[in-house]
Amino acid sequence: xxxxxxxxxxxxxxxxxxxxxxxxxxxxxxxxxxxxxxxxxxxxxxxxxxxxxxxxxxxxxxxxxxxxxxxxxxxxxxxxxxxxxxxxxxxxxxxxxxxxxxxxxxxxxxxxxxxxxxxxxxxxxxxxxxxxxxxxxxxxxxxxxxxxxxxxxxxxxxxxxxxxxxxxxxxxxxxxxxxxxxxxxxxxxxxxxxxxxxxxxxxxxxxxxxxxxxxxxxxxxxxxxxxxxxxxxxxxxxxxxxxxxxxxxxxxxxxxxxxxxxxxxxxxxxxxxxxxxxxxxxxxxxxxxxxxxxxxxxxxxxxxxxxxxxxxxxxxxxxxxxxxxxxxxxxxxxxxxxxxxxxxxxxxxxxxxxxxxxxxxxxxxxxxxxxxxxxxxxxxxxxxxxxxxxxxxxxxxxxxxxxxxxxxxxxxxxxxxxxxxxxxxxxxxxxxxxxxxxxxxxxxxxxxxxxxxxxxxxxxxxxxxxxxxxxxxxxxxxxxxxxxxxxxxxxxxxxxxxxxxxxxxxxxxxxxxxxxxxxxxxxxxxxxxxxxxxxxx
Numbered sequence: 001x002x003x004x005x006x007x008x009x010x011x012x013x014x015x016x017x018x019x020x021x022x023x024x025x026x027x028x029x030x031x032x033x034x035x036x037x038x039x040x041x042x043x044x045x046x047x048x049x050x051x052x053x054x055x056x057x058x059x060x061x062x063x064x065x066x067x068x069x070x071x072x073x074x075x076x077x078x079x080x081x082x083x084x085x086x087x088x089x090x091x092x093x094x095x096x097x098x099x100x101x102x103x104x105x106x107x108x109x110x111x112x113x114x115x116x117x118x119x120x121x122x123x124x125x126x127x128x129x130x131x132x133x134x135x136x137x138x139x140x141x142x143x144x145x146x147x148x149x150x151x152x153x154x155x156x157x158x159x160x161x162x163x164x165x166x167x168x169x170x171x172x173x174x175x176x177x178x179x180x181x182x183x184x185x186x187x188x189x190x191x192x193x194x195x196x197x198x199x200x201x202x203x204x205x206x207x208x209x210x211x212x213x214x215x216x217x218x219x220x221x222x223x224x225x226x227x228x229x230x231x232x233x234x235x236x237x238x239x240x241x242x243x244x245x246x247x248x249x250x251x252x253x254x255x256x257x258x259x260x261x262x263x264x265x266x267x268x269x270x271x272x273x274x275x276x277x278x279x280x281x282x283x284x285x286x287x288x289x290x291x292x293x294x295x296x297x298x299x300x301x302x303x304x305x306x307x308x309x310x311x312x313x314x315x316x317x318x319x320x321x322x323x324x325x326x327x328x329x330x331x332x333x334x335x336x337x338x339x340x341x342x343x344x345x346x347x348x349x350x351x352x353x354x355x356x357x358x359x360x361x362x363x364x365x366x367x368x369x370x371x372x373x374x375x376x377x378x379x380x381x382x383x384x385x386x387x388x389x390x391x392x393x394x395x396x397x398x399x400x401x402x403x404x405x406x407x408x409x410x411x412x413x414x415x416x417x418x419x420x421x422x423x424x425x426x427x428x429x430x431x432x433x434x435x436x437x438x439x440x441x442x443x444x445x446x447x448x449x450x451x452x453x454x455x456x457x458x459x460x461x462x463x464x465x466x467x468x469x470x471x472x473x474x475x476x477x478x479x480x481x482x483x484x485x486x487x488x489x490x491x492x493x494x495x496x497x498x499x500x501x502x503x504x505x506x507x508x509x510x511x512x513x514x515x516x517x518x519x520x521x522x523x524x525x526x527x528x529x530x531x532x533x534x535x536x537x
Contacts, residue, residue, distance in 0.1 A: 001056070001057040001058075001059060001088075001089060001090060001091065001092055001093075001095065001096055001099075001131075002054065002055070002056055002057075002092075002129070002130050002131075003054070003055045003092060003096060003100075003127070003128070003129050003190075004044075004052050004053065004054045004055075004126075004127070004128045005018070005022075005052065005053045005054075005055075005125065005126075005127050005183075005186075006050065006051070006052040006053075006125070006126040006127075006128075007050075007051055007123050007124055007125055007126070008049060008050050008051075008124050009048055009049060009050075009051070010048070010049075011048055013118075014047075014048035014051075015046075015047065015048060015049060015050050015051035016046050016047070016048060016051045017051075017115055017118050018051045018053055018123075018183075019043070019046070019051070019053075020112055020114045020115045020118070021107055021112050021115065021118060021119055021123075021183050022041075022053055022104055022107050022183075023104070023106050023107060023112070024041045024053065024103075024104075026043040026046035026051060026053075027043075027046070029041070029042040029043075030042075032099075032102065032103050034057075034098065034099060034102060036059055036060060036095055036098075036202070037057060037058045037059040037060040037095075038057075038058045038060075039055060039056070039057050039058075039099045039102065039103050040054075040055070040056040040057075040058070041053065041054070041055055041056075041103060042054050042056070055096075055099060055100070055103065055104075057095060057096055057099045058089070059088050059089040059095060061085075061086070061088065061089065087133065087172075088202070090131055091131045091132065091133045091172060091198070092129045092131065092132045092133070092194050092198075093133060093194060093195060093198040093200065093202070094194065094195035094198065094200065094201040094202050094203070095202055096190075096194050097190070097191045097192075097194045097195050098203075100187060100190060100191050101191060104187055107183060107184060107187055108184060108187045108188055108191065108216075109184065110182065110183075110184035119182070119183065119184065120182065121182070122180040122181050122182055123180065123181070123182070123183055124179075124180050125177070125178070125179065125180070125181055125183065125186055126176065126177070126178050127175075127176070127177040127178075127186060127190070128174075128175065128176050128177075129174070129175040129194075130174055131158065131172050131174070132155075132172060132173050132174070132175045132194070132197060132198075133171055133172055133197060133198040133199075134155065134171060134172065134173045134197045134198075135171060135197065135198065135199040136197070136199075137157070137171075137173075138155035138156070138157055138173050140197070141153065141155035141173060141175060141197060142155060143225075143226055144193050144196065144197070144226055144230070145177060145189070145193070147224055147225055147226075148181075148185075148189055148220055148224075149179060149180075149181055149185075150177050150178065150179040150181070151178055151179035151180070152176070152177070152178040152179065153175075153176075153177055154174075154175070154176040154177075154178075155173040155174070155175055156173060156174045157169035157170070157172075157173055158170050158172040158173060158174060185219065185220070188216040188217070188218075188220075189220065191216045192213065192216045192217055192221070192230065192234055193230070195233070195234060196229075196230050196233040196234050199233050200236075201236055204422045205235055205236040205238055205241065206420065207241060207244075207420065209234070209235055209241065210235070210241055210244055210245045210248070213231065213234050213235065213245055214245065214248060214249070214252070217230075217249075218252075221249060222249045222250075222252045222253040223253065227246075227249060228246065231245045231246055231249070240417075282460075282461050282470055282471060283311070285460055285461050285471075286378065286379075286408055286460050286461075286471050286473075287311065287312055287315050287378075289408075289458060289460045289471075289473055290312065290376055290378060290406055290408070290473075291315060291316070291319065293404075293406050293458065293473070293475050294316075294322070294374055294376075294404070294406070295319075295321065297373070297374055297403070297404040297475075297477065298373070299322070299373035299374035299403070299404055300321060300322055300323045300324070300373055301322075301323060301324040301371075301372045301373045301374075302316060302322050302324070302325050302326070302372065302373065302374045302375070302376065303326050303328060303369060303372050303374070303375040303376065303400070303402065304316070304325065304326065304327045304328065304375075304376050304378070305328050305362055305369075305375055305376065305377050305380060305396065306328070306329055306362065306377060306378070306379075306380035306383075307327030307328060307329050307334075307335075307338060307357070308329060308331075308334050308338070309334055309337045309338050309341060310327055310337070310338025310339075310341045310342055310357075311341075312327075312376065312378055313325055313327040313338065313342065313355060313357075314341060314342060317342070317351065317354065317355055322354070323354060324354060324355075324372075325354055325355045325356075326355075326356050326357075326358060326369075326372070327355070327356070327357045327358070328357075328358045328359075328360045328362075328366075328369070329357075329359065329360075330359065330360065330361045330362075332359055335357050335359060338357055339357060342355065344357070362377075362380070362384075362391075362392045362395055362396065363384075363388055363391040363392060363395065364391070364395060365394070365395050365398075365399035365400075366395065366399075366400070369395075369396075369399075369400040370399070370400050370401070372400070372402045373402060373403055373404065374402050374403065374404040374405070374406065375396060375400060375402040375404070375405050375406070376405075376406045377396070377405070377406070377407045377408070378406070378407075378408045379408055379409065379410070379471075380407075381407060381409055382409050382410060382428075382431045382432060382433055382434055382435075383430055383431065383432065384432060385432050386432065386433060389443075393447055393450075393451075397447055397450070397451035397453065397476070398451055401451075401478070401482075402478075403477070403478045403483075404475065404476065404477055404478070405453070405475075405476040406473065406474070406475050406476070407444065407473065407474045407476070408460065408471050408472070408473045408474075409434070409435060409440060409471070409472060410426075410427050410431070410434045410435075410470065410471060410472075411434075411435070411436070411437055411440075411467070411468050411469055411470060411471060411472045412426075412434035412435060412436055413436050413437060413467040413468055414461075414464060414467045414468060414469065414470040415427065415434070416467060417464060417467060417470070435472075437468050437472055440457075440472050440474070441457060441474075444457070444474040444476070447476070448476055451482060452478060452479050452481050452482020452483070453476040453477060453478050453479060453482055454476070454477050454479055455474050455475065455476050455477075456474070456475045456477070457472065457473065457474055457475075458472075458473045458474075458475060459471075459472065459473075460472070460473050
C-alpha cells in the first residue's frame with residue numbers, strides 16, 4: 001500500500017521544507033509500528049527544487065484477522081480464506097487513513113513550530129495513490145476531489161489483466177492530484193475520502209467517528225456537493241450516526257454563513273438545566289411488561305426462574321398483589337447479590353414471608369417449583385446451549401406446569417439498530433444464540449402445543465416497522481385440556497429421560513455461604529439416579 005506527496009520549491013523556499021511540515025527528516029528512512037503492520041516513511045527524492053515523501057504501509061494479514069476477532073457466540077463467521085487473501089496489503093483504504101493519522105498526526109493538524117507560516121501557506125502539491133479502490137468508478141473520484149480546489153484530478157482505471165483487455169476494468173484506479181493547497185487540508189481530505197471511495201472500514205465505526213469526520217472535514221465538508229454520500233459511507237451507512245453528522249454539518253454551514261461561532265448559534269439549550277426527557281432503559285420496560293402480564297393473568301404466587309441479581313424480584317415485592325415470590329438461580333454468587341439487594345437480613349417478618357431465594361438448575365425437574373400461578377424466564381433461554389433447551393422446556397412446562405409462563409428474549413433482527421453493537425455480534429458475550437421473531441414464534445408455538453398451553457406474543461420496547469422490537473415476549477397460558485392433563489398425571493420423570501439433553505454428573509452442589517444469608521435454600525433438584533429410583537418404587 002503506497003502513497004507519495006511531492007512538492008516543488010526554489011532556493012529561497014526549498015522543497016525540502018516538506019520534511020519540516022511532515023515532521024520527518026528527508027535524510028532518513030523511518031519505520032512506525034501499527035496494530036496492522038509497519039508504516040515506512042522515506043524520501044525517493046529530496047532537493048531544493050523537488051521533494052517527494054512516500055508512505056509505504058506493509059499490512060500483516062494475520063494481525064488484521066486477530067484484531068477483527070471477538071464477534072461473540074452466534075456471530076456469522078467470515079469466510080476463512082477471504083480473511084487472509086484480500087486486497088488490503090495493496091490497495092489504499094481505511095488502513096492507509098489510520099496510518100496517515102498515526103504517522104503524520106501533527107501535519108494533519110497543520111502544526112509546525114519550525115515553519116508556522118509555511119504550514120499555513122498553500123504549496124504546489126502532487127499526490128499519487130497507485131492503487132485506490134473506487135466503488136463508483138473514476139467519475140465518483142472526480143466528483144469527490146474536484147470541488148476541493150485541485151487543479152487536476154486524474155483517475156485512470158486499472159485493467160483487471162493487461163494481457164486480457166477484453167475482461168475490462170477493475171474497481172481500482174490510479175489517482176493523481178495536482179494543485180496548490182495547504183498540506184494539512186490535503187492530508188485531511190485523503191484521511192476522509194480514502195475509506196469513502198473504498199466504501200468499507202477495517203474497524204468498527206463507533207459514535208466518536210462523527211467527531212473524527214467533523215474535525216477532518218473542517219473547512220470543506222459542510223459545503224461539499226457530495227456531503228451526504230461522503231458522510232454516509234465514512235460512517236459505514238449507520239443511519240443514526242449519519243443523521244447526527246449531517247445535523248452538525250448544517251449547523252457549521254449556517255454559522256459560517258452568518259460569520260458566527262457554532263457555539264454562538266447553537267445556544268438554545270441551557271446546559272445548566274436538564275430539560276431533556278431521558279429514555280426509559282429497555283430493562284425497565286421489560287420489567288414493566290412482565291408485571292403487566294402477571295397482573296393480567298391474576299397471578300399471586302410467582303417464580304422468577306434465572307433471577308440473577310434479583311431486579312425483578314425487587315419489583316415484584318413492591319406490589320402487594322404478589323403474595324409469594326420465589327427467585328431461582330444456579331449461581332450462588334448471583335443469589336448472594338440478590339439477597340444483599342433485597343436486604344433479606346434486615347427485612348421485616350411480614351415482608352420476608354413473601355420472598356425466598358433458591359439455588360437450582362433449570363435443566364432438571366425440581367419438585368419445589370410445582371404449584372405456582374406463574375413463572376418468568378426473563379432473558380434466560382439465550383444463555384443456554386440449544387441442545388439444553390428441551391430439558392428446560394420439560395422442567396418448566398412439563399414438570400412444574402405453572403398456569404402462566406412468561407418468556408422474554410432478545411430479537412436479533414433489532415441488533416442493527418444498536419449504534420454501539422458491532423455487526424454480527426450478540427448483545428452479551430454469554431449468549432449462545434439470539435433468535436429472529438420467526439424463530440422465537442416457531443419455538444414457542446411448538447412448546448405450547450406439546451404441553452397444553454396457548455401463547456400470545458407481545459412487543460417490548462420501540463416496535464420498529466422494519467426489524468421489530470428489541471425484546472420479544474411470549475405469554476403462555478395453560479388451556480383447559482392442559483390443566484386436565486396435569487391433574488391426571490402420575491409419577492415423576494426426569495427431563496434427561498424425556499429429552500436426552502440433560503444428564504447428571506453426580507458431583508456435589510456448591511453450598512451457600514452459611515451465616516451470611518441463611519434464607520437462601522440449597523439445591524434440591526431431582527437427579528437422574530433418585531428419579532429413576534422413585535419411578536422404580
